[in-house]
Amino acid sequence: MSNSGIGNSIRRNAPVPMAQCGAACALEILSDRWTMLIIREAFYGVMRYEDMRDDIGIPRSVLTQRLKRLTEAEVLERMPYREEGERTRYGYRLTSRGQSLGLTLLALMQWGDEELRDGSSAIALHDKETGARLRVGLVREGTSEIPLSSARITPQN
Amino acid sequence: MSNSGIGNSIRRNAPVPMAQCGAACALEILSDRWTMLIIREAFYGVMRYEDMRDDIGIPRSVLTQRLKRLTEAEVLERMPYREEGERTRYGYRLTSRGQSLGLTLLALMQWGDEELRDGSSAIALHDKETGARLRVGLVREGTSEIPLSSARITPQN
DNA sequence: CAGTATCCCAAGCGATACTG
DNA sequence: CAGTATCGCTTGGGATACTG
Numbered sequence: 321m322s323n324s325g326i327g328n329s330i331r332r333n334a335p336v337p338m339a340q341c342g343a344a345c346a347l348e349i350l351s352d353r354w355t356m357l358i359i360r361e362a363f364y365g366v367m368r369y370e371d372m373r374d375d376i377g378i379p380r381s382v383l384t385q386r387l388k389r390l391t392e393a394e395v396l397e398r399m400p401y402r403e404e405g406e407r408t409r410y411g412y413r414l415t416s417r418g419q420s421l422g423l424t425l426l427a428l429m430q431w432g433d434e435e436l437r438d439g440s441s442a443i444a445l446h447d448k449e450t451g452a453r454l455r456v457g458l459v460r461e462g463t464s465e466i467p468l469s470s471a472r473i474t475p476q477n
Numbered sequence: 478m479s480n481s482g483i484g485n486s487i488r489r490n491a492p493v494p495m496a497q498c499g500a501a502c503a504l505e506i507l508s509d510r511w512t513m514l515i516i517r518e519a520f521y522g523v524m525r526y527e528d529m530r531d532d533i534g535i536p537r538s539v540l541t542q543r544l545k546r547l548t549e550a551e552v553l554e555r556m557p558y559r560e561e562g563e564r565t566r567y568g569y570r571l572t573s574r575g576q577s578l579g580l581t582l583l584a585l586m587q588w589g590d591e592e593l594r595d596g597s598s599a600i601a602l603h604d605k606e607t608g609a610r611l612r613v614g615l616v617r618e619g620t621s622e623i624p625l626s627s628a629r630i631t632p633q634n
Numbered sequence: 635c636a637g638t639a640t641c642c643c644a645a646g647c648g649a650t651a652c653t654g
Numbered sequence: 655c656a657g658t659a660t661c662g663c664t665t666g667g668g669a670t671a672c673t674g
């Protein structure tokens with residue numbers, strides 16, 4: 321049968337209790353309709369409240385609440401910034417904890433592109449050094465580990 | 478700054494519109510409080526309605542609705558099964574589409590373990606053949622791709 | 635055991651108006 | 655521009671009872 325990764329008989333309970341599960345823990349922060357979309361914006365470098373609203377169509381009250389939650393969870397940080405000839409404004413960007421969520425986001429994107437869409441992705445990942453095309457997958461620990469920071473992300477089309 | 482994977486200036490909008498984004502598409506099915514936990518159960522081989530309820534504490538009405546949605550999305554399938562001396566029962570298991578979600582689940586778990594917990598994971602991944610420890614990461618396409626099916630998942634105590 | 639049915643309440647949604 | 659405030663509405667959550 322080999323229907324899943326762990327054994328091949330029917331299990332009556334999960335081998336890892338919810339309280340000790342990293343996924344369950346992560347989902348407490350991430351599992352609602354908007355949060356990963358906000359992460360996606362931040363991942364692409366969109367920092368501003370209004371810009372996020374324009375992109376994803378989230379109601380103000382909800383965006384405000386989510387940004388607060390993500391900031392408290394240290395996934396995002398609130399940052400002052402200034403553009404040419406403009407006054408100082410505030411925006412949000414990924415902390416290092418947030419950046420490491422990029423892999424999860426990419427895994428999700430890959431699944432969506434391959435299983436729900438025609439298989440064509442709207443972005444491509446390449447190794448900055450070698451130019452080799454990259455995917456999210458299982459890797460031997462230590463070997464051939466490519467950090468997200470050495471990937472180039474290019475919109476297709 | 479190099480704060481995210483794509484360029485280093487402030488973006489006013491995401492380079493990929495929501496409508497063409499695999500992640501956005503995936504989140505339409507997956508982004509609520511319970512769905513990924515149900516996937517997690519199925520991933521571990523828990524098939525039964527009542528067992529899922531016991532593990533994750535989801536209300537009946539919600540579980541029923543989610544199983545329906547996931548079945549319609551062809552992530553789960555409803556399966557008759559029979560245990561020793563018992564009558565035929567029905568349960569749910571991952572389709573191939575569902576199984577390929579395993580990578581996303583593992584990425585999520587890895588993030589939760591490393592960033593939200595003490596860094597200790599409740600499971601370990603090893604290559605069935607070589608025994609090498611595995612992680613979710615970026616891989617050169619083609620090269621060194623290890624399918625989920627050749628990974629052994631062992632609960633760490 | 636695998637669901638339906640019901641009911642109540644809290645949270646989230648969506649729109650719009652307002653403020654520093 | 656980056657939020658708060660408000661409000662009516664819909665959805666989901668949580669509990670419990672019932673059915674084949």
